[in-house]
Amino acid sequence: MKNNAIIITGANGNVGSYFAKKYYELGENLILIVHKSEHRTKNLVKDHSDKIKVIQIDLSDYSNLKIKLARVIAKTGWKPDRLIHTATARSHAIKSLSDSDPELWKNIINVNLVGTFNILKTTLKYFKENSNGKIVLFGSNVSRIGLPKGTAYAASKAGIANIGRTLATEEAANNIIINTVSPGPIKIDDSQFSESYRKFRQEYYEEKLRETPLKRCASFQDIFGLCEFLLSKDNSYITGEEFFITGGKI
Ligand SMILES: NC(=O)c1ccc[n+]([C@@H]2O[C@H](COP(=O)([O-])OP(=O)(O)OC[C@H]3O[C@@H](n4cnc5c(N)ncnc54)[C@H](OP(=O)(O)O)[C@@H]3O)[C@@H](O)[C@H]2O)c1
Numbered sequence: 489m490k491n492n493a494i495i496i497t498g499a500n501g502n503v504g505s506y507f508a509k510k511y512y513e514l515g516e517n518l519i520l521i522v523h524k525s526e527h528r529t530k531n532l533v534k535d536h537s538d539k540i541k542v543i544q545i546d547l548s549d550y551s552n553l554k555i556k557l558a559r560v561i562a563k564t565g566w567k568p569d570r571l572i573h574t575a576t577a578r579s580h581a582i583k584s585l586s587d588s589d590p591e592l593w594k595n596i597i598n599v600n601l602v603g604t605f606n607i608l609k610t611t612l613k614y615f616k617e618n619s620n621g622k623i624v625l626f627g628s629n630v631s632r633i634g635l636p637k638g639t640a641y642a643a644s645k646a647g648i649a650n651i652g653r654t655l656a657t658e659e660a661a662n663n664i665i666i667n668t669v670s671p672g673p674i675k676i677d678d679s680q681f682s683e684s685y686r687k688f689r690q691e692y693y694e695e696k697l698r699e700t701p702l703k704r705c706a707s708f709q710d711i712f713g714l715c716e717f718l719l720s721k722d723n724s725y726i727t728g729e730e731f732f733i734t735g736g737k738i
Pocket of ligand 1: 575576673
């Protein structure tokens with residue numbers, strides 16, 4: 489029986505829950521990291537509890553994450569060998585830098601950058617024990633074009649890509665491969681967002697789609713296809729890269 493496993497953060501999110509379902513269908517063991525809500529993963533987990541373990545946690549809490557992950561791994565005997573890190577905080581306040589509340593700004597950096605450090609540090613321990621690991625981090629096209637009224641999000645996404653580049657060199661000798669996938673607009677369910685944030689996103693998307701040669705948002709399948717390859721045995725040489733999925737828009 490296969491005892492390797494994939495860790496997915498943001499597993500109740502749009503992209504994360506799609507990945508969880510796809511990898512479950514491919515027969516993988518899954519450790520799903522969720523935050524406040526669980527509605528998108530509930531049915532999957534209920535029906536398949538022997539293949540899926542859920543950790544509910546704020547990723548900015550390092551100690552708790554370390555303890556909870558260790559508990560799941562001890563209980564299942566799984567050997568995690570892949571990490572897909574989709575969890576993110578967003579710039580919901582929609583404020584320019586000069587109007588930003590320092591605490592809200594810091595919170596986005598904390599979840600997105602410190603949270604990325606935390607999940608990488610806790611996960612690398614297991615990958616290194618087995619001298620085997622592949623990682624996909626989620627950035628965004630805003631890491632190269634910026635995001636007006638979203639400096640914290642834009643800064644954190646650029647930071648994530650640079651963590652990936654750095655880690656690829658630090659961990660190459662341990663047979664650990666890491667890449668960042670940076671999409672432009674993705675077609676998602678935005679019903680949980682506030683009306684003002686939905687409007688902000690809609691206007692931003694309309695503007696970006698006008699400049700996108702392929703004239704549509706990325707689908708979950710567009711993103712899954714690339715990530716599946718990067719995490720597969722077929723990828724033994726591509727590491728430290730940032731891949732933009734933007735329908736031809738630079
Ligand atoms: N959607 C797009 O158009 C787009 C475009 C470019 C890049 N991306 C990137 O692609 C990735 C996936 O996007 P998505 O649309 O699937 O995002 P999403 O639906 O908003 O999901 C993000 C997930 O992160 C979780 N999360 C937030 N704060 C957390 C914390 N402190 N600790 C642990 N988990 C936390 C959220 O949980 P709760 O809801 O329970 O708080 C949520 O399930 C993200 O990294 C995003 O930046 C998305």
